[in-house]
Amino acid sequence: MDIALLGGTGDIGEGLALRLAHGTDHAVRIGSREAAKAEAAAEEYRAELEGRGLDADLTGHENPGAAAGADAVVLAVPAYHLVDTVEAVADAVSGVLVTPAVGMQRDEDGFSYNRPGAGSVTALARGAAPDDVPVVGAFHNLPAGRLADLDATFDWDTVVVGDDADAKRTVMDIAEGIDGLRALDGGGLANAMEVEAITPLLINLARENDDLHDLGVRFE
Amino acid sequence: MDIALLGGTGDIGEGLALRLAHGTDHAVRIGSREAAKAEAAAEEYRAELEGRGLDADLTGHENPGAAAGADAVVLAVPAYHLVDTVEAVADAVSGVLVTPAVGMQRDEDGFSYNRPGAGSVTALARGAAPDDVPVVGAFHNLPAGRLADLDATFDWDTVVVGDDADAKRTVMDIAEGIDGLRALDGGGLANAMEVEAITPLLINLARENDDLHDLGVRFE
Numbered sequence: 001m002d003i004a005l006l007g008g009t010g011d012i013g014e015g016l017a018l019r020l021a022h023g024t025d026h027a028v029r030i031g032s033r034e035a036a037k038a039e040a041a042a043e044e045y046r047a048e049l050e051g052r053g054l055d056a057d058l059t060g061h062e063n064p065g066a067a068a069g070a071d072a073v074v075l076a077v078p079a080y081h082l083v084d085t086v087e088a089v090a091d092a093v094s095g096v097l098v099t100p101a102v103g104m105q106r107d108e109d110g111f112s113y114n115r116p117g118a119g120s121v122t123a124l125a126r127g128a129a130p131d132d133v134p135v136v137g138a139f140h141n142l143p144a145g146r147l148a149d150l151d152a153t154f155d156w157d158t159v160v161v162g163d164d165a166d167a168k169r170t171v172m173d174i175a176e177g178i179d180g181l182r183a184l185d186g187g188g189l190a191n192a193m194e195v196e197a198i199t200p201l202l203i204n205l206a207r208e209n210d211d212l213h214d215l216g217v218r219f220e
Numbered sequence: 221m222d223i224a225l226l227g228g229t230g231d232i233g234e235g236l237a238l239r240l241a242h243g244t245d246h247a248v249r250i251g252s253r254e255a256a257k258a259e260a261a262a263e264e265y266r267a268e269l270e271g272r273g274l275d276a277d278l279t280g281h282e283n284p285g286a287a288a289g290a291d292a293v294v295l296a297v298p299a300y301h302l303v304d305t306v307e308a309v310a311d312a313v314s315g316v317l318v319t320p321a322v323g324m325q326r327d328e329d330g331f332s333y334n335r336p337g338a339g340s341v342t343a344l345a346r347g348a349a350p351d352d353v354p355v356v357g358a359f360h361n362l363p364a365g366r367l368a369d370l371d372a373t374f375d376w377d378t379v380v381v382g383d384d385a386d387a388k389r390t391v392m393d394i395a396e397g398i399d400g401l402r403a404l405d406g407g408g409l410a411n412a413m414e415v416e417a418i419t420p421l422l423i424n425l426a427r428e429n430d431d432l433h434d435l436g437v438r439f440e
Contacts (some may be wrong), residue, residue: 186425205405217438
């Protein structure tokens with residue numbers, strides 16, 4: 001599949017790029033607001049994979065160019081850039097829009113979920129996207145550093161939510177292509193908030209428990 | 221320790237009673253609004269454990285009698301009975317109040333977290349309890365049926381939140397006494413919402429994925 005990672009130069013984007021671009025037949029397009037930045041990141045990820053003897057089809061583009069014609073377009077951007085980013089690619093996108101973004105705030109107690117008025121960040125993306133483009137929430141609860149470290153193994157779940165069954169299936173298939181990641185169907189887009197809220201909890205658990213860090217989640 | 225399980229005749233109460241009353245030196249007091257109901261449940265749980273050759277110190281009481289002098293008082297009641305139950309035992313309780321309750325609602329998309337105005341059900345209990353009684357959130361994400369089935373094994377986490385470090389340590393020690401349960405420090409009581417919100421997600425995952433049922437959670 002052709003997969004665009006908008007904000008693919010950022011931390012979660014790096015992890016998804018490295019994990020999706022090898023051992024699969026995906027062409028991964030790194031998107032950024034600046035083409036040169038995206039191309040540099042794609043080059044860096046290719047070098048990282050080639051250094052391990054892994055072939056990778058990784059290219060860099062401005063966000064709209066990355067999104068155009070891609071089967072899936074992952075919005076790997078901070079929550080506060082989500083709507084901007086959707087609007088910047090709205091005319092170009094024809095595949096599934098995938099949002100892993102979570103809104104968080106931090107105070108003296110640690111991190112907490114910052115629920116948008118729309119109900120969830122996934123719902124915010126749905127509201128900003130063209131009506132005929134399916135929106136799916138996925139890849140929310142993955143620690144970026146460990147995902148991007150190809151020496152790290154894991155046994156994590158990602159919960160996939162959305163109202164379009166075919167689009168959700170496409171994203172679950174992409175997720176299952178990552179070694180150690182199991183995709184679970186979380187139902188409709190209205191169920192996104194409970195998934196997004198796990199991310200600040202993972203950060204709090206790593207802060208409060210000495211022997212835990214870079215946590216994901218497993219349902220069993 | 222002396223542990224009171226208010227609402228100990230209900231489903232999560234049954235599981236906690238059976239798991240806490242054997243292989244430990246706890247005295248477990250089942251509480252109910254009706255003493256006779258509590259005594260019948262205690263008798264039933266004792267019979268279940270004795271049938272497996274397990275000794276158990278399990279007795280039944282009206283809620284205030286169960287709470288009086290207990291080291292920990294678990295509010296194993298539905299969220300909509302939480303404040304009533306705290307008020308009914310407020311004069312009797314001197315140990316840690318522990319709340320596993322979660323507010324949920326159900327619609328065509330499945331279950332969702334019903335956040336109280338106080339911020340979390342744990343915060344609601346804090347508001348209703350006497351100021352000098354510590355309140356700790358724990359045991360939120362445990363499927364009742366599997367917890368109460370002593371043939372079932374599991375490898376789950378429970379996240380413990382609260383503002384009193386000693387009270388939190390007491391509850392973590394109680395939780396770690398259950399085989400297969402790991403207690404994690406989730407930080408202050410302000411972090412309770414993200415923990416509570418996992419429960420409706422667990423129910424949705426069991427509804428949407430054929431091979432999953434009675435799910436708990438593990439952070440790794």
